[in-house]
Amino acid sequence: MNPLILLALGATLLACLFVVLGLHAYAAGHAQRAALVERLSSSDAPEGVGRGRRFRALDRRLRRTAFGRWIERRLATTGLAVTPGEFLVHVLLAVAGAWLLAAALLAPFFGPVAGLIGLWSANAFLSWQRTRRTERFISQLPELARILANATQAGLALRTAIGIAAEELEAPAGEELARVADRLAVGHSIDEALGEMAQRLPSRELVVLVSTLVLSARSGGAIVGSLRNLTVTLEQRKETRREIRTQLSQVMVTAYLVPAIGLASLLLVNTMLPGALDRMTGAFIGQTAVLVALSLFTLGFLLIRRLSKIEV
Structure with a gap:
């Protein structure tokens, strides 16, 4: 197929x-605005408020499968x-576009490679979104404890305090605390409700807070003093994590520059010598x-990310 046609299809x-x-x-913005207007006006909730869902038939079939339930669990931890x-439709469109663009700009051999990278990028995006949401939650923990x-x-009571927070x-x-309050309202114990929240947003700080609340609820100890001390500790850990992220920002940029340099070199070779990548990937040795x-x-990217990962 003509590379221009592939390029046009990919761009489309x-x-x-x-x-x-x-x-x-x-x-999503329209639904948020409607919810805000409804909250400010203190009026009764109109029927049917919310964003209309697309691909409902596909979504229903997908939720019945193990793969669909796995996607649903991953999305629940990201807050999207x-x-x-x-999500599946968006990922398939992105993979198809990346496949056609790579095949048009580089060589047909790079189409499947770009598709696999697109699938990996979708999973990496969910992990990044979950980590980002967890970091935001951790930054709110000192205020939550206060x-x-x-x-x-x-x-x-602790149940009432969680609702206020x-x-x-x-x-x-x-x-997350609204989910915990809803669980408590329907009869779940504090251990179960807080444990589910800790599973959705795994972090050492949250585990410490949950353990403090659960132990205080069980033994009836001095929860106020424990929370005061925990607030100071969480503030210190928050500052430490911020300093570490600042120090490692250059290393993180380097990790993303490594694969970017490889892609740029391929584009440069194909620009200087049109058809060179086609001839190179046409043989088994070139493909290897x-x-x-x-x-x-990829190994360099993963090693740099691993070396720059510091547990606090």
Whole structure:
């Protein structure tokens, strides 16, 4: 097939993906605005408020499978307002666009490689979104511990204090605590509700906070003093984590530059010698060399990320 046709198809698919993402962002913003107007006006909730879901038939079929339930669990930990069906369609469009673009700009051999990288990137995006949400939640933990300490010092029960914290804090802490409050309202124990939250947002700081709350609820100890001390500790850990991220920012940029340099070199070779990548990947030795080079670039990326990962 003509490379220009492949390039046009890839650009069309990417444009369609951007249109879908734009519509999704617009619908989500419209729903948030409607919810805000409803909350400020203190009126009764109108029927049918919320964003209309797309691909409902696909979503229903996907949720019945183990793969669909896995996607749903991953999305639940990221806080994204996307259904498994919508996420799958977006990923397939992105993979198809990357496949056609790589085949048109480089060589047909790079199409499947770009597709695999697209699938890996989708999973990496979910992991990054989950980590980002967890980091935001960790930054709110000192304020959360302070609110719980003030509420319990005022004589309120722990369940009531969690409900107050859910109303006072912004997302993601407010959303997660609202889930905990809903679990407690339907009869779940504090251990179960807080344990589910710790599984959704795994971090040492949250585990310490949950352990403190659970032990205080069981033994009836001095929860106010424990939360006060924990607030100071969480503030110190927050500052330490911020300093570490600042020190490692250059290393993280280097990790992403390594594969970018490899891609840029391929584009440069194909620009200087048109058809060189086609001839190179047309032989088994050339394909093997390309796969080995891609493996080495990936290994370098992973090693740099691993060396720059410091547990606090």
